[in-house]
Amino acid sequence: xxxxxxxxxxxxxxxxxxxxxxxxxxxxxxxxxxxxxxxxxxxxxxxxxxxxxxxxxxxxxxxxxxxxxxxxxxxxxxxxxxxxxxxxxxxxxxxxxxxxxxxxxxxxxxxxxxxxxxxxxxxxxxxxxxxxxxxxxxxxxxxxxxxxxxxxxxxxxxxxxxxxxx
Amino acid sequence: xxxxxxxxxxxxxxxxxxxxxxxxxxxxxxxxxxxxxxxxxxxxxxxxxxxxxxxxxxxxxxxxxxxxxxxxxxxxxxxxxxxxxxxxxxxxxxxxxxxxxxxxxxxxxxxxxxxxxxxxxxxxxxxxxxxxxxxxxxxxxx
Amino acid sequence: xxxxxxxxxxxxxxxxxxxxxxxxxxxxxxxxxxxxxxxxxxxxxxxxxxxxxxxxxxxxxxxxxxxxxxxxxxxxxxxxxxxxxxxxxxxxxxxxxxxxxxxxxxxxxxxxxxxxxxxxxxxxxxxxxxxxxxxxxxxxxxxxxxxxxxxxxxxxxxxxxxxxxxxxxxxxxxxxxxxxxxxxxxxxxxxxxxxxxxxxxxxxxxxxxxxxxxxxxxxxxxxxxxxxxxxxxxxxxxxxxxxxxxxxxxxxxxxxxxxxxxxxxxxxxxxxxxxxxxxxxxxxxxxxxxxxxxxxxxxxxxxxxxxxxxxxxxxxxxx
Numbered sequence: 001x002x003x004x005x006x007x008x009x010x011x012x013x014x015x016x017x018x019x020x021x022x023x024x025x026x027x028x029x030x031x032x033x034x035x036x037x038x039x040x041x042x043x044x045x046x047x048x049x050x051x052x053x054x055x056x057x058x059x060x061x062x063x064x065x066x067x068x069x070x071x072x073x074x075x076x077x078x079x080x081x082x083x084x085x086x087x088x089x090x091x092x093x094x095x096x097x098x099x100x101x102x103x104x105x106x107x108x109x110x111x112x113x114x115x116x117x118x119x120x121x122x123x124x125x126x127x128x129x130x131x132x133x134x135x136x137x138x139x140x141x142x143x144x145x146x147x148x149x150x151x152x153x154x155x156x157x158x159x160x161x162x163x164x165x166x
Numbered sequence: 167x168x169x170x171x172x173x174x175x176x177x178x179x180x181x182x183x184x185x186x187x188x189x190x191x192x193x194x195x196x197x198x199x200x201x202x203x204x205x206x207x208x209x210x211x212x213x214x215x216x217x218x219x220x221x222x223x224x225x226x227x228x229x230x231x232x233x234x235x236x237x238x239x240x241x242x243x244x245x246x247x248x249x250x251x252x253x254x255x256x257x258x259x260x261x262x263x264x265x266x267x268x269x270x271x272x273x274x275x276x277x278x279x280x281x282x283x284x285x286x287x288x289x290x291x292x293x294x295x296x297x298x299x300x301x302x303x304x305x306x307x308x
Numbered sequence: 309x310x311x312x313x314x315x316x317x318x319x320x321x322x323x324x325x326x327x328x329x330x331x332x333x334x335x336x337x338x339x340x341x342x343x344x345x346x347x348x349x350x351x352x353x354x355x356x357x358x359x360x361x362x363x364x365x366x367x368x369x370x371x372x373x374x375x376x377x378x379x380x381x382x383x384x385x386x387x388x389x390x391x392x393x394x395x396x397x398x399x400x401x402x403x404x405x406x407x408x409x410x411x412x413x414x415x416x417x418x419x420x421x422x423x424x425x426x427x428x429x430x431x432x433x434x435x436x437x438x439x440x441x442x443x444x445x446x447x448x449x450x451x452x453x454x455x456x457x458x459x460x461x462x463x464x465x466x467x468x469x470x471x472x473x474x475x476x477x478x479x480x481x482x483x484x485x486x487x488x489x490x491x492x493x494x495x496x497x498x499x500x501x502x503x504x505x506x507x508x509x510x511x512x513x514x515x516x517x518x519x520x521x522x523x524x525x526x527x528x529x530x531x532x533x534x535x536x537x538x539x540x541x542x543x544x545x546x547x548x549x550x551x552x553x554x555x556x557x558x559x560x561x562x563x564x565x566x567x568x569x570x571x572x573x574x575x576x577x578x579x580x581x582x583x584x585x586x587x588x589x590x591x592x593x594x595x596x597x598x599x600x601x602x603x604x605x606x607x608x609x610x611x612x613x614x615x616x617x618x619x620x621x622x623x624x625x626x627x
């Protein structure tokens with residue numbers, strides 16, 4: 001007769017149903033949902049593309065910079081990209097409102113351009129390396145490293161060995 | 167007729183097709199149906215055993231080559247009007263199985279899909295959100 | 309056509325058969341679904357959900373499988389619903405309604421009550437689906453198991469009421485009800501308790517309620533005999549099953565506890581009694597799982613059968 005007690009307890013406690021879809025749903029902060037990308041801190045290492053299990057991330061090099069593309073419809077929210085990203089430019093938000101109509105299937109894409117910069121010394125095209133990388137590598141502001149960061153490898157070597165003369 | 171379609175909007179019966187899914191999405195669907203916290207019955211939904219009773223069909227899995235013919239046959243058993251919902255990234259794009267030799271999907275190559283609910287698996291609330299979108303379409307068709 | 313024929317037709321088609329029984333049955337079904345949801349800590353569907361479901365089914369396409377016998381497949385739901393409408397027209401509501409004597413007595417009612425089971429069996433076998441065939445065999449097994457106890461229960465009541473009124477056997481339901489209204493319900497008469505218990509055991513098996521919903525198990529055999537039905541024929545099947553619920557509960561009320569005030573209040577009391585029974589049934593449905601078919605058959609051949617014989621012995625001893 002234990003089950004009768006459970007049933008009557010259930011009746012007494014009332015429904016345990018969430019208000020959603022008529023109200024707000026609770027979402028844990030750590031929920032792995034839609035991927036967000038911050039192009040200012042991306043260093044273009046392509047690690048996220050390499051580890052992506054679903055093949056959702058594509059990088060392509062174009063004239064104006066490095067093009068980042070993610071199709072959320074094949075992202076499995078595994079979080080490998082966020083785990084391996086050295087500068088935490090790619091993160092998983094807890095946004096799970098991803099359902100959409102069939103017409104919008106191929107619009108579930110986030111696109112970002114990580115622009116190339118020019119070497120401050122010779123004007124050569126430069127792989128991006130944002131302030132986030134600088135912060136990680138040198139643990140704080142340092143005028144010398146900040147200056148070197150904006151140069152191409154060749155100019156950087158010259159400056160490092162020969163000195164400020166160049 | 168208008169009266170009938172208004173009533174039909176309140177009574178979408180659900181049917182599940184597993185097109186070679188890993189069962190992750192199926193577990194979430196069972197959760198959506200069976201756990202008091204995500205009660206789909208209050209939307210008037212009811213999981214039915216036979217495809218011939220269904221209105222909204224939920225498809226999981228990437229449509230493997232072996233299961234393709236069976237899925238298409240079961241899909242044809244569902245009487246019109248019907249609404250198709252793809253649950254999980256597999257039926258939508260193939261997910262981690264994309265471009266595998268064993269996969270015939272994505273499923274919209276063979277079936278007219280109406281709503282997509284991506285996720286691996288999508289959480290029950292996301293499935294309910296997808297079902298709510300499907301009910302909107304169902305209301306127009308019925 | 310005489311007025312009496314017309315009146316009988318009206319009782320079968322509108323009240324209390326046909327329309328009234330259908331509406332009451334659908335409402336009771338809604339209450340049942342809601343009650344089960346509450347017992348499981350869910351909110352549950354709105355109370356009018358069965359009406360929506362039925363109207364929805366009228367909008368769907370009808371599919372007839374190639375393997376099916378189309379005539380039997382489509383005729384069977386109509387036959388089942390018609391028999392239940394007639395049966396509902398034969399249920400007296402104390403103080404409010406007395407069925408037309410043209411319709412027949414308890415024996416006819418007993419046969420009418422078994423027609424839905426037969427139509428489910430025919431539906432299962434005519435659909436040409438293996439699941440339908442399994443549903444057919446299960447339905448057959450469970451009908452064979454519960455038909456004995458219900459017959460014993462009805463016969464006990466008829467004999468007992470006959471003994472009390474000085475006849476060998478009383479088969480007229482109206483008179484059974486009238487006797488109980490004058491001399492107290494059989495519910496409070498210990499001589500009738502075995503027959504009452506037998507009848508209560510019969511209710512879940514006949515209405516397809518857990519733990520005896522084996523022929524229509526939706527998770528194992530895809531709703532068995534209903535597997536190939538779609539659209540309006542499925543709606544007719546659903547109508548048949550909800551009307552059957554009203555008939556079976558109404559017959560139980562008429563046989564054992566028909567007492568109620570005269571006039572419209574009598575109808576109200578009848579509906580309240582139905583509601584109480586439905587709530588009890590939903591408690592059962594929420595509490596237990598499904599039995600295997602052999603367990604269910606053995607159960608019915610053991611306890612309700614024994615109770616039925618005990619009831620019969622008591623009724624005969626009363627002479």
